[in-house]
Amino acid sequence: MKTIKNILATIGLIALSGLFIFAMKKSTDEAQLSNASKSANETRPVKDYNVYALSVPESLDFANEAVPLKNPDILERMDRELLVNTYWQSNGLLMFKRAAKYFPIIEPILKKNGVPDDFKYLAVIESGLTNAVSPAGARGVWQIMKTTGRENGLEINSNVDERYHLEMATEVACKYLLKAKAQLGSWTLAAAAYNAGNAGVSRRLEEQGVSDYYDLLLGEETGRYLFRIVAVKEILSHPNKYGFNFDEKDLYTSVPTYKVAVDTAVTDFSKFAKNFGINYKILKLHNPWLREAHLNNKSRKKYSIDIPKEGYYK
Template sequence: MNKLIVFMLIVIYSPCCSAQHKIKSPKIPSRLSFAGEKVPLENQDVWEQLDKELIVNQNYHSSTLLILKKMNRYKEKIVKILKENNIPEDFFYLAVAESSLKDKAASHAGAVGLWQFLQKTAGDYGLEVSDTVDERRDLEKSTRAACRYLHDSYKKFKNWTLVAASYNRGVRGIQEAIAKQKVDSYYKLYLNSETARYVFRILAFKLILTSPSDYNYEFDRSTSYPTYKYRVIKVDRSIEDLPDFSLKNNTTYKDIVLHNPWIKSGKYNLEVKEGKVYEILIPED
């Protein structure tokens, strides 16, 4: 036992180990904005909030590195849809904060997908959730639905930072906080702990993912996960046997559900409602 204790002390205090585990204070820029709106870093509370979120996410190595690797596969597609709908590009980082770019991300509260829609909200914004389909896990459809939600929120607040906060707290929750506290700035509102951190978490991801080397990530972009090329099959009638459908189209059931995460796995069939048309992506070699 004494030998084990001595060995552990040597490991902990050896120069090589201490160097490997050295944690640096995060770099905070002198100026920062979200969706074109100034972040008041001259306010000490704001500065500290951002500092805390950078410390957490800068040192959450495995998760952040996986996001960096997946960005190549997701960012261009999502940003393109945001721009088409006149939503500021910075809202891409909201999706990162919500789901870590996991198509099938699911919360304990029942929120699902890249944009973490609850089932009722998904229905309100035109996303289908059925026994065999969950369009909250469809990148394009869920992003377009998120754009509609964000626009509706902007009509109420006329401020993108408050829109981002409302994505976490709800429009009514932010409206009530503004009415009771008589201030209309996110940075001046006293909010529940999760929403108080929320925009700062988005900002932390923006900084880290834009300049990973500034936050101790030696990220080789050549190791990014590649994008895929697809052929598209339009389906307007139910498929009773997805594995059989896959083989007939020179692919596998595994590839079908991996590249079309909106199809619920384990069902082996796809119910198509009358008048509905789905696009199934088939990866090309």
């Protein structure tokens, strides 16, 4: 009996050894196949997506002032901004969508003030055409600082902040740009001053003994500023050329509104909104310059509040 048990135990050990060797071989074979597959995938070209170098146009301008593309430094910097803004596709599509909604508001104000139409692209790079807030405290589509806004007649406090009023903020931007153009001599420098300030640009021009933006050595942000504007202008003007595909129905549109004059305090904008068949959220969407749920208006100032026409919010 003991001999039989020993024989059976030996047979069992042999069987287990065989199974172990088989399992190890299988595992090794599978690992080799996996590595081979991984290696093939790493070297196989991606056929469904391609990234192309872009050809910088032979001529570009901002406000009819030519970009000196024959200068190799200028050419490289322009190429960079075209690449960055072309291949940031999601942001690019949002630029097209928002531009369709907000450019029709901005364009006539620029024209009325004698500011070149190209400055609408400055608003795009400043805020993405949103009511952004910068770390420095600039606010709204035009990214106006509190001091600049107040100097140009905007009401800015915790209750009302007219930097968020697109029409009024565009008027202030025009005033600033016209003053900068008169002081610095070109629209290109006026645009740079919108980023770095009139005094800052004037000081650098004097320090470096030059008179042109493209001859200045500037910090990263202001140094890229004009090139970003020109790149956005080029891309938004030629969507198909840069690979952006959309239909008219894909773009955002403005909801028609009418204005309601208010020259008293409003204690509750939720109740105020209901009087016009809308809710508080819709009221604030169309009047982001109203910063609180009520209007103080101790001075009995006359405000115009935008109310969407009936039927657009259901």
